[in-house]
Amino acid sequence: MIQVISECDPTLNGPNLSFLNSTVSRILELHNTTKAEILFVFALDELLANLKNQYFQKNHFTDVIAFRLNDYSEAPIEGEVYISLPRAKENAKIFNQPYEKEVTRLIIHGCLHLIGFKDDTKSEKKTMTELEDHILDKTEWKIIFNH
Numbered sequence: 001m002i003q004v005i006s007e008c009d010p011t012l013n014g015p016n017l018s019f020l021n022s023t024v025s026r027i028l029e030l031h032n033t034t035k036a037e038i039l040f041v042f043a044l045d046e047l048l049a050n051l052k053n054q055y056f057q058k059n060h061f062t063d064v065i066a067f068r069l070n071d072y073s074e075a076p077i078e079g080e081v082y083i084s085l086p087r088a089k090e091n092a093k094i095f096n097q098p099y100e101k102e103v104t105r106l107i108i109h110g111c112l113h114l115i116g117f118k119d120d121t122k123s124e125k126k127t128m129t130e131l132e133d134h135i136l137d138k139t140e141w142k143i144i145f146n147h
Helices: 017-030 045-056 085-094 099-115 122-137
Strands: 002-008 036-043 064-068 077-084
Touching (some): 045 064, 064 099, 077 099
Parallel strands (some): 002 036
């Protein structure tokens, strides 16, 4: 069973849970994962900047951080994905993409990290972007915020 929990800063409008559930389930099932417990936190820039500094010793804003809470060889996947909605909005403008599509890309990106994909090298980044694009093409991202 795939369990998705969503928390959102009260000043923000987070994605609807049914969209999040179906999108996460599809991503994990594409990678032969049927058991997971994942918490998504939709937050402000400051929370992610603090996490980035605390856990990665980097002092800058970021759009998504994923933490695998158990070993990658273990099932179920246990993880947390933090997404900055203000950063997603800024990135959407920079990349000339709809905000809804950018937030969906970050959800996909976080899930791929929990599965075990990395983006440290150009080759790894290319692989992740191709996977994100493939999943985005099959996702109705326009309905992400319909409540």
